[in-house]
Each structure stands twice: as C-alpha cells, then as structure tokens.
Amino acid sequence: MILYNFLYSNLNLLKPQYRRFIILIFDISAFVFSIIISNYLYENSLNNFNCLFIFLITFGLTIYFLSGQYKGLTRYVGSSSLYFLALRNLLIVFLSLFTGYIFGLIDIEMRFWLTLWITMTSSTGLLRLVLRSFLIELKLKNSKPAKKIAIYGAGEAG
Numbered sequence: 056m057i058l059y060n061f062l063y064s065n066l067n068l069l070k071p072q073y074r075r076f077i078i079l080i081f082d083i084s085a086f087v088f089s090i091i092i093s094n095y096l097y098e099n100s101l102n103n104f105n106c107l108f109i110f111l112i113t114f115g116l117t118i119y120f121l122s123g124q125y126k127g128l129t130r131y132v133g134s135s136s137l138y139f140l141a142l143r144n145l146l147i148v149f150l151s152l153f154t155g156y157i158f159g160l161i162d163i164e165m166r167f168w169l170t171l172w173i174t175m176t177s178s179t180g181l182l183r184l185v186l187r188s189f190l191i192e193l194k195l196k197n198s199k200p201a202k203k204i205a206i207y208g209a210g211e212a213g
Contacts, residue, residue: 072099085175085178085182086108088174089111093171097166103160110149110151111147119143124140137183151170
C-alpha cells in the first residue's frame with residue numbers, strides 16, 4: 056500500500072526515463088517470478104537458476120529494448136501489443152533454451168520452457184495492463200475539466 060501511494064502521488068512527476076526504469080525493474084521481477092513458478096510447478100529442482108536468470112535478463116532486456124517495448128510505456132497497451140509481447144517472450148525463451156543447450160548449462164524438460172513462456176507472457180502482460188489502468192486513472196484525476204466553448208458566426212466565408 057505504501058508503494059501504491061508513493062507511485063500514485065509521484066509517478067506523474069517522474070521523467071520518462073525514470074518511468075522506464077521502474078517498468079524495467081518490474082520486468083526483471085516478472086522474469087524471476089516466472090522462473091520460480093515454472094520451477095515449482097514441475098519440481099525441476101533447478102540447479103542452474105543463476106544461468107537461466109542471466110540468460111533471461113540478458114536476452115529479455117536486449118530484445119525488449121531493441122523491439123521498442125519501452126518506447127510507448129504502458130499508455131498504449133492493446134491486444135496487438137500483447138501479441139507482440141508474447142512473440143518477444145517466445146524469442147527470449149527460445150534463445151535461453153538454445154544457449155543453455157549449446158553450452159550444456161541447462162538441461163530442462165520442454166514443458167518447463169512452455170510453462171516459463173506462458174508465465175512470462177501472463178505476468179508481463181498483466182503488469183502492463185495494470186500500469187496502463189493506473190496511468191489512465193492518474194491522468195484523469197490530475198486533468199482539469201475542459202472549458203466548453205462554442206464557435207459561431209463563420210458565415211459563408213467559413
């Protein structure tokens with residue numbers, strides 16, 4: 056609740072790069088959450104948690120930055136951006152899987168990777184929808200009501 060009140064009162068005052076940094080921290084948290092949930096569901100006793108974490112963060116943040124994930128922030132999240140998020144996450148999971156197998160660092164069942172992709176996409180997508188709603192609510196609360204005006208007398212000259 057303290058974090059909510061802090062963000063609610065200060066988010067609009069932050070520069071865009073600081074807002075991007077906050078979303079970046081949330082994305083890293085979503086990656087960690089996805090690894091933990093996927094590991095818990097399949098009881099893999101993931102020995103190489105650090106390797107998987109490093110792969111996901113490295114590939115994830117690189118792909119997110121290069122594909123423009125942080126450009127529009129969260130105000131313009133719609134169904135098409137969620138589809139692109141799912142594709143980005145699929146690429147991240149595939150690169151992590153491929154790199155882990157090539158170097159012999161990660162040997163995990165395929166269903167773990169599928170669960171990881173689903174949880175990553177769900178958690179990052181839900182995060183963006185919540186932040187979008189939060190920003191819209193904040194914008195509506197801080198906006199002044201528009202003055203009503205009427206334009207008349209243009210005549211034929213227009």
